[in-house]
Amino acid sequence: MRALCWHGKHDVRVESVPDPEIVNPRDAIIRITTTAICGSDLHLYDGVIPTMMPGDVLGHEFMGEVVDVGRNVNGALKVGDRVVVPFTIACGGCFFCNKGLWSACDNSNPAEKADIVEALYGYTPSGLFGYSHMMGGYAGGQAEYVRVPFADTGPIKIPDGMDDEQVLFLSDIFPTGYMAAENCSIQPGDTIAVWGCGPVGQFAIRSAFMLGAERVIAIDHFENRLALARQAGAETLNFEEVKIVEALQEMTGGRGPDGCIDAVGMESHGWAVDNVIDFAKTTAKVSFDRPHVLRECIVACRKGGTVSIPGVYGGLLDHLPFGAAFGKGLTFKMGQTNMHTYLHPLLQRIQEGDIDPTFVISHRLSLNDAAEGYKIFKTRQDEVTKVVLKP
Amino acid sequence: MPYDSVIDASTSPLSARRDSEPNVTGVEWAVSLFGGALLGAWGMRRRGFPGAVAEAVGGMLVARAVTGRCPAKRALAETSTERALAREHGWRNAAPVGRAITVNKPRSEVYAFWRDLPNLARFLLNVERIEVSDELRSHWTVKSPTGEVQWDSRITADEPDRRIAWESEPGADIRNTGEVVFKDAPGGRGTEVHASIVFEPPGGKVGRIVAALFQRDPAIQLRRDMRRFKQLMETGEISTSKPPLAAPRGV
Numbered sequence: 352m353r354a355l356c357w358h359g360k361h362d363v364r365v366e367s368v369p370d371p372e373i374v375n376p377r378d379a380i381i382r383i384t385t386t387a388i389c390g391s392d393l394h395l396y397d398g399v400i401p402t403m404m405p406g407d408v409l410g411h412e413f414m415g416e417v418v419d420v421g422r423n424v425n426g427a428l429k430v431g432d433r434v435v436v437p438f439t440i441a442c443g444g445c446f447f448c449n450k451g452l453w454s455a456c457d458n459s460n461p462a463e464k465a466d467i468v469e470a471l472y473g474y475t476p477s478g479l480f481g482y483s484h485m486m487g488g489y490a491g492g493q494a495e496y497v498r499v500p501f502a503d504t505g506p507i508k509i510p511d512g513m514d515d516e517q518v519l520f521l522s523d524i525f526p527t528g529y530m531a532a533e534n535c536s537i538q539p540g541d542t543i544a545v546w547g548c549g550p551v552g553q554f555a556i557r558s559a560f561m562l563g564a565e566r567v568i569a570i571d572h573f574e575n576r577l578a579l580a581r582q583a584g585a586e587t588l589n590f591e592e593v594k595i596v597e598a599l600q601e602m603t604g605g606r607g608p609d610g611c612i613d614a615v616g617m618e619s620h621g622w623a624v625d626n627v628i629d630f631a632k633t634t635a636k637v638s639f640d641r642p643h644v645l646r647e648c649i650v651a652c653r654k655g656g657t658v659s660i661p662g663v664y665g666g667l668l669d670h671l672p673f674g675a676a677f678g679k680g681l682t683f684k685m686g687q688t689n690m691h692t693y694l695h696p697l698l699q700r701i702q703e704g705d706i707d708p709t710f711v712i713s714h715r716l717s718l719n720d721a722a723e724g725y726k727i728f729k730t731r732q733d734e735v736t737k738v739v740l741k742p
Numbered sequence: 743m744p745y746d747s748v749i750d751a752s753t754s755p756l757s758a759r760r761d762s763e764p765n766v767t768g769v770e771w772a773v774s775l776f777g778g779a780l781l782g783a784w785g786m787r788r789r790g791f792p793g794a795v796a797e798a799v800g801g802m803l804v805a806r807a808v809t810g811r812c813p814a815k816r817a818l819a820e821t822s823t824e825r826a827l828a829r830e831h832g833w834r835n836a837a838p839v840g841r842a843i844t845v846n847k848p849r850s851e852v853y854a855f856w857r858d859l860p861n862l863a864r865f866l867l868n869v870e871r872i873e874v875s876d877e878l879r880s881h882w883t884v885k886s887p888t889g890e891v892q893w894d895s896r897i898t899a900d901e902p903d904r905r906i907a908w909e910s911e912p913g914a915d916i917r918n919t920g921e922v923v924f925k926d927a928p929g930g931r932g933t934e935v936h937a938s939i940v941f942e943p944p945g946g947k948v949g950r951i952v953a954a955l956f957q958r959d960p961a962i963q964l965r966r967d968m969r970r971f972k973q974l975m976e977t978g979e980i981s982t983s984k985p986p987l988a989a990p991r992g993v
Contacts, residue, residue: 375981423978444846446932458973462967463966
């Protein structure tokens with residue numbers, strides 16, 4: 352089959368690789384009908400995520416048709432079912448899955464892979480599709496076929512009559528943006544500030560309104576992305592034109608936003624002094640992260656507010672204003688999305704017309720042109736908000 | 743039901759114990775202190791790269807003398823726990839390894855699975871064969887960094903639903919002893935499984951470090967094996983993304 356394989360920094364290629372097969376009794380094989388490139392795939396593309404190996408198949412936003420099931424899937428899925436697959440892999444039987452903390456699943460990360468994370472971080476996360484060996488080393492879905500472990504627990508069946516593009520983003524960015532907003536525990540009258548108007552930021556903006564936010568203030572430096580945020584009803588700030596903390600203070604009558612969402616993560620843009628220093632450190636490989644946005648969230652957030660972090664961070668973060676965070680009594684909520692919790696409620700939101708997730712798509716390419724898709728998503732972020740691939 | 747404490751809470755696992763008393767003493771202490779001071783002083787006069795290296799090394803030598811403790815030496819030396827275990831078993835040296843996990847299943851079920859010894863070969867990755875000879879004895883064939891090793895194992899204690907202990911019989915390629923303790927996790931959260939093994943590492947401490955480089959140290963293996971055990975008990979399968987089937991390599 353054809354698949355998009357990682358070979359190093361800014362080097363991804365569509366290659367011919369062996370078809371996946373059923374390995375474990377609860378596996379299914381999915382024929383991919385639509386897949387997408389995620390903003391977090393750009394962290395892999397930039398070579399900032401450790402434990403990648405040349406030849407790894409990328410992609411964790413995908414959907415398709417079930418073509419084979421293992422003997423213990425037990426009718427949960429049948430050949431021919433149309434499904435969206437959540438990007439976190441969860442067993443459904445451990446303490447964490449039972450508590451709804453699906454992304455902390457104890458069992459889906461293979462023992463020898465989980466060992467790598469345990470050495471690096473002291474804990475083990477769930478396995479993910481196509482996202483480095485410490486996250487399980489599972490082949491991803493930017494391919495014609497994919498093997499899905501614990502297929503009786505993860506994939507959600509899609510009713511007839513719904514297009515792929517309407518439901519594809521249930522695989523990651525819609526639930527991720529939604530959980531980011533939900534983590535702000537929005538109260539009537541709240542103002543939520545969202546740093547980063549990429550796909551996750553866009554879904555966080557719309558989710559914050561769905562959850563009752565009075566105002567949403569969106570921050571970026573790409574005008575097209577800010578325009579997309581305004582379409583959802585957000586007020587916008589371009590950080591190249593205004594000082595963000597001062598502007599937020601002014602816009603909130605000196606209180607600061609009630610909730611601050613960092614939908615940027617480890618690769619902050621901009622020429623702020625601290626970010627330039629972080630650029631130097633990450634270039635010298637003495638650090639993984641440029642947490643400028645997180646610092647700004649902490650400084651901007653109102654006393655007793657919440658900082659919600661869907662953006663990905665990788666290592667030891669320097670110079671966080673933790674004294675301010677402590678003094679204000681901030682709540683921090685973060686982590687990989689507990690995907691399985693959100694699939695059904697958000698499918699229902701789409702069915703009821705609360706949101707049409709296709710708004711975020713800017714480019715549609717063939718899987719054969721996936722490498723070009725990565726390149727334009729990386730280099731032309733103003734016009735490219737989401738690249739969808741067809742195998 | 744109160745917390746079922748089989749292991750005394752004040753007793754840390756053997757593998758987690760460490761020494762903290764001074765390990766730089768006597769002549770070594772004096773050499774470290776005065777040698778380090780001299781080297782550092784020379785480095786400050788010498789300047790340039792060699793000078794900087796001499797300063798750093800001299801400083802570290804002085805630091806290990808002033809604190810009386812050298813972490814590098816400690817990492818390479820036998821611990822007092824290891825010495826005590828070797829003496830207790832009459833071995834040349836001894837290495838304790840341990841790992842605890844919580845399995846989201848009732849204690850009786852977890853114990854019963856483990857007590858059925860051939861089951862162990864399903865998740866102990868380096869174990870090639872377990873042949874059960876009688877109620878208490880079994881023959882083990884295991885992959886090691888130096889090839890296949892074998893031993894006969896005898897169960898020395900079997901408390902249903904609570905504890906299984908064993909030791910190797912005379913003539914073992916690698917002498918070993920161990921126990922696995924099952925207890926209820928608090929709040930009905932399944933069963934805690936505490937495995938601890940003491941073995942006689944071929945090549946002693948250095949041999950262990952070499953084995954660890956090849957990912958064959960029993961501490962690493964036990965960590966992974968316990969995780970696989972939990973996967974098997976909780977999900978009915980052992981998670982894998984091994985190529986070529988699950989994670990195809992580019993061709």
